[in-house]
Amino acid sequence: MFLGWTNRARHFERDALPHLPALYRMARQLVGAETADDLVQETFLRAWKYFETFDSATNCRAWLFRILRNVWISRWRKSRLELPLTETGEEQIEPYYDWEDEFLHDEMSAEVERALSELPADYRLTILLADVEELTYQEIARVMECPIGTVMSRLNRGRKMLARLIRTYGEGRGSKPEEFVRRKT
């Protein structure tokens, strides 16, 4: 799709820029408050550069998240040591048992964010794309460049980890989240 400058700017303003708040909140969860602005800016720079390749029939927000993920992987992810996920594309989905007791209360955003930050990054990203951005599994698979089965297993395992971490913080037991993640994966 070749656009003249004016048209390109107009389309970019209409299709891409409105998603800046969504990209920012995702960036905060990936790199923290101090670096989120840089990640967002670099994402939009790259999006602007390659805007000609964007298919306007598809979801622009999903396209932007894919760019953000690529920028994050190439620039920031290596700076944080993280255990590799031992997963395959066809992982077993575990049923939701033991969810009847209440573990969420009002004013738990701090615990939720802390728990999110302790999740393996790919789990965190998948949960945010599904629960906050409400992308379809198909769109998440494109953003994450993985099979849909992997999206499903990451959501399943990630939500269970998240719930247990929140419960742990809520109860103030203080067990180390990293040990939990390591043991569970």
Next chain:
Amino acid sequence: MMDCKNIREILDLYVDGELSPEANVQAEAHLAECVACRTTVARLNRLRQAVRTAVGQHQPTSRLMDRVRQTTISWRRRPTTWVPVAAVVMLIAVMALFAPQIRSAAANELEVAAFHLDDSRATVMEGKLLCRDCQLKDEYGYHAMCPLTGHHGTLQTTNGKIWNILDGEVSEELIHNSKLLGRTVRIHGRCFRRASSIEVDSYEVL
């Protein structure tokens, strides 16, 4: 009909709206009758809502939004990019007009362009009759011999260009009758740009 085990395996797909319509109907039917599974669904939805609330509380600053706009759609409009370049080009062009060698070269180029347009078609030219040698004397200090040889009529058009009038029966008066000097005339004839000359078919003194 789904049982508790079945539905708890597909809870993610259910809350994410990814079940097929048929599976969704079956899930709804089970949930309508099972309090424990309904509670689990409610917990899962509360977790999703808690994530949305926690993550959604952060908003980008207007400074970031300005930065992004400036480095994307507004980048080309910034005066720091093309305005100074245009100004320098204009300055060089203006200075070039005052440099004799460059001006001469430019004039030659214009003449070359004019020659390409030369097709000797019939034309009508209007201008003032002047003495060629006296003009050269006034403008360039040429040693005119008019007192001995007489004036030599030539046509100056309104753009300042001087045209030689080619000798002929009709043009003789225009060239050699000094009484016509200073008069405005309209000449019908042919124009030879390359030689800056006009052939006169007829003329009228205005």
